[in-house]
Amino acid sequence: MKSLRQSLHKQDLLGLGLMVILFAVFYFLFDEEILDDYWETNVILILINIIMAVSLNLINGLTGQFSIGHAGFMAVGAYTSAIITVKLGMDFPIALIVATVSAAFLGFLIGMPTLRLNGDYLAIATLGLGEIIRIAILNIDYVGGASGFMGIPRLTTFPIAFWIMVFVVYFIKNFKNSADGRACLAIRENEIAAETMGINTTKYKVMAFTIGAGFAGTAGALFSHYYYIAHPASFTFMRSFDVLTMVVLGGLGSISGSISGAVLLTAISAALADYPEWRMVIYSIVLIVLMLNRPQGIFGNKELSLKMFQSIKLGGGSRGGTAQSE
């Protein structure tokens, strides 16, 4: 009888092994220029979107809070990191940390008062807040205002983006399978029951919000340091909505779902980029059809089990939904 430590370690190592292989493959392809800049740009965008989707999923999917202003946190990260590198001349790691912490802090500040709202009200509050952040940035000349913050050095590389993505995914995966993660799931399922079972629901809702916002900030920093510029127009409701769609498409509450959703939607977007007029029309039709036919998304709230061929029961039952083969 395997101990929990052994089975989880085995699973984690397998996952990490897979990540190393994936990294090596892509690194080789980029290094040898078999895949050109177009590919690199899109792969990095996918990585950034994965971080955005997985962090939003923590708030919406795991904790059941209706947040649709995620782009605002991304913007905070994008701009604060740019201030650190460009205005204060410091290194990228510091910029990344500042981006994450400042976005997390904003998430905390916002989380505290708005989390007594629920459902639709919280949704529109977060929508409004995302917009307020964007409009505020638009009016701050120190960071370029309406012209945007230009001259940001390209410090984001494929390795950096990749391993930060892996870190964020593992962070949230481990969070989900801990007592704190279960508390969030309980809140999603039945907030009153959760409270009555001794869970401080406010604490966990704020926690989810803070962590989710923080990682969005990280994504923002990676974003602005790849595209040389940070512009308010990159952080509109359209972006929040894109990320939301990735999460819902993949399945609310499923980390594998968020990753899949991010990959799929970024790829579709890139494929349609040559047909700008039709892109949005096709995109919206695909979206509507998807929602009509499978609103629970690809994975529902289950995870892709790495042990599809063996039925090993792991700790944290909500995770191993497909442990048995059909």
Place this chain on the structure above:
Amino acid sequence: MDTGSFAHQFAQQIVNGVSLGSIYALIALGYTMIYGIIKLINFAHGDIYMLGAYIGFVAITKAGLPFLPALIVSMIGAALAGIIIERIAYRPMRNAPRIAALITAIGVSFFLENGMILLVSPQPRTFPPVFAPTVYNIGGIVVNNQQILILVSALLLMLALTYIVNRTKAGKAMRAVSYDADAAKLMGIDTDRVISTTFALGSALAAAAGVLVGIYYNSIDPLMGMMPGIKAFIAAVVGGIGILPGAMLGGIIMGLVEAMVSGFFSSTYRDAAAFAILILILLYKPTGLLGKNVKEKV
């Protein structure tokens, strides 16, 4: 400070605010009715307003119709569009998770906006002048006849809606379904029909707003529904979502605030002001100014 000119500016902004507010109120009514009946934030509603403006445009320029017939055609066209959208995109989502329904609504909105861009190009079109613009000067305050038209039309439409909702059988059915859809069904009310009617009425009002705005600002474009849509939605929330008089009150408030901010501060902040109001109302009275506090039964 010259108090005479301040009072004068103030009064001027009130006039501007009220006519702007009437537009928001017309759009807000649709939001609030639809939310009241199926608990869905119809993100596509602002685009119905845009659709109405374009139908009116075609009616006036291509069919050469005068104002009133064009307005009616636009309202009917938008009502039909509303019914079709509900039937195709929203009815199947009635029992789906809320967030999926929300995404569908947003998808419809994008479809309408971008479809229109494809169809008529993103360039703004000039709305032909339907009335010779006359400007009245009342004690130094400028009022033009189009503002009066907006105010009068909006008032008449709101009165008509209030009559329909409170005095007709159809209106009674609407109110019943919004209180308790299942009970209404048991009473023999065809909820599907009632919901379609609600969409039709809400869309018609939004279309009227679109035509009036086209006449007033002389210009329409496929994305004209975005900002007014959001502001009208905020208006509905401010007044109390699901409450008809609330939408009217909220609309007027949003219009007045926007006029004041534009007139006394700067117009770059007027959008931010709308969102600030939203946050304030959500923090202090989320059920809206006219809303009641309903606690969840434990």
Place this chain on the structure above:
Amino acid sequence: MAELLKVNNASMIFGGLRAVSNLTMQIDEGELIGLIGPNGAGKTTAFNMLTGVYEPSEGEITFNGQRINGKKPYQVTQMGIARTFQNIRLFSELSVLDNVKIAFNSQVRYGLVEAIGRFGRYFKEEETIEEKALALLKIFHLEKLRDETAKNLPYGEQRRLEIARALATSPKLLLLDEPAAGMNPQETKELMEMIRWIKKEFNLSILLIEHDMGLVMNVCQRIYVLEYGICIANGTPDEIKHNKRVIKAYLGEEVS
């Protein structure tokens, strides 16, 4: 026996409505008390007051000498009061095992950092919680259903799961809100036994809201009767059975 719960003249006023009016109640350690009354009498409201869901408009509630007024539900639970709900509130999409595990959260000894990094006390604690949760499920004959999604359970099992979950919080007072609702006579009899057994085995007091008079009269040591928010009688089952006011309130309900 030591006094555990003391409700002193507590009232719950909503707008103009006095849902609960001047309720005075006492529960000592080891007691099994019933709370009955017609529908709408204020019983669940009383439960909500006792668990911090509502803050009493008037009066005071103390538990183990500590004031409950104004405390949030999770704090009240940590003080030692647990409850089940009239309309079962399980974590529907989660597994049976997870439902119970969550209730052990306040006993978890590792923090966020150890959880993320998966070091230190994480593994030991997770194993301990799993064992404890399974042990509880076993008592309620639910251990075979451990990975089943909660919402898929038959009704009777859902009710048992809710009780198991409540017990995971190690309460000293357990509030059961109509646990026999929807059960047939056989199931009710088994529930009766289970309630007696729980009280002894877990060494706690129980306050029970029920409509099934057979269950209440057989199992409770004392009974409080509410009507329109007011306590119209309290005493032993025998006293209540013969109380004219109670009989009138129930309009001729047969009491055996």
